Amino acid sequence: MDDLRVVPVVDGRGIEWFIAAAHRAQSGNPRWVEPVHDEIRLMFNPRRTPFTRENAVQPFVALRNGEPVGRIVATVDRRHIAKFNDGSGFFGFIEAIDDRAVFAGLFGEAEQFLKARGMKKARGPFSLTINHESGLLVHGFDEPHVVRTNYAPAYYAGHIEALGYAKAMDLLAYVCRVAGSDLPGRVARVAGSRGAPRIEFHSLSLWNWGRDFERVLKLYNDAWSDNAWATPLSDEEAKLISRLTLPVSRPSWIRIATFEGEDVAVAAQIPDANEALKGLQGRLWPFGFARLLWRIHVRGTRMTRAPITGVAKKWRNTKVAAFAVSGLVARSIEDARKAGVEEIEYSWMLGTNEIALNSVRSLPARHTRTFRIYEKALR
DSSP: OOOEEEEEOOSHHHHHHHHHHHHHHHTTOTTOOOOOHHHHHHHTOTTTOHHHHHSEEEEEEEEETTEEEEEEEEEEOHHHHHHHOSOEEEEEEEEEOSOHHHHHHHHHHHHHHHHHTTOSEEEEOEESSTTSEESEEEEOTTSOOOTTSOOOOHHHHHHHHHTTOEEEEEEEEEEEEGGGOOHHHHHHHHHTSTTOOOEEEEEOOTTTHHHHHHHHHHHHHHHTTTSTTOOOOOHHHHHHHHHHHGGGOOGGGEEEEEETTEEEEEEEEEEOHHHHHTTSTTOOTTTHHHHHHHIIIIIOOSEEEEEEEEEOGGGTTSHHHHHHHHHHHHHHHHHHHHTTOOEEEEEEEETTOHHHHHHHHTTTOEEEEEEEEEEEEOO
16 A cells, blocks of 8 residues: 655654655766755754744655655745745755655645745745755756756656646856866956956955955845845855855855955855765765865865856946956866866856856856756645
8 A cells, every 4th residue: 555645844853754865766866966964954953054943944755655755845935025025935955756646745735835824936946045056957967966056867857847837947057178268368368458457356265264254245145136036145044154165165266356445256166075975975974074075175076166256236247347257267267277177067047147158158168957946826
């Protein structure tokens, strides 16, 4: 007898089911890299995570004959509702075996949770917001699963669309082969020409990390404020991200461009920690953390990801901004080249942002992956 139940996660046992559900769905896929279990436990602990404490966040797990076979999270983000007033709740963290009934059960519970809180639409996947992992992989299944991005088998999209969800927005990833880019040379020639604005570039370090991360946060919130569904990161949330990010980052790969003492633009490049997480099965203790750090900071990674390149609103569409961004990107390519990195993934970019897409194509870079945001009216 097939006993399929979808239950809310309310305790530690439920979180372990939640973790196991992803492993059950994807562990046979060689491309998928299992997320760190301790980060999952942290994320859904309201005492330790400000977003979970301040918003309505409910994970669900699908159990078949007592075994976890799928999971989902329903979220009502109060900052999103206050800014957009569009009645949209979110779903995310979707993982499940290839079974329509499991997907239907998970989405049914998530939708009921959102409707009970007055939501008129369900949108996602977001883990947990657009400031984190966003979109479902719908193109590029044979490409690497890069750090802080989604990986999903092709059947996920089919099951989600069968439940009435339709495309709301695509997010794109492009990859630049470091050895094939002549951007640093082009930028150096233009920067040395008459009339070029004098842009200064400031790198973060371990010693100034706390102070300058606040500058990065301010630039990030300003630069992305007009993007689709963008909501600002709170100081508390940013501090948590900073704490989780620092051990696997190279601080000098995060730079701020300034003009006449004013912050104009920011760009960040991070090692592909997913390369270093392969084989650890999401466990950092007792030896996984040391292996992770060695693989990132000693051996190095083949790929990096550039998740942030943004310009303060005041400076958009100016000559200063153009020189600032080109200088930041050129320096990121030089950093990668010196570290022996082969490829940089620029992700993600809105599928409608032709200015950003044309800029990254000129590196040159090729389109490798597409992540889709889905939406459905709740009735």
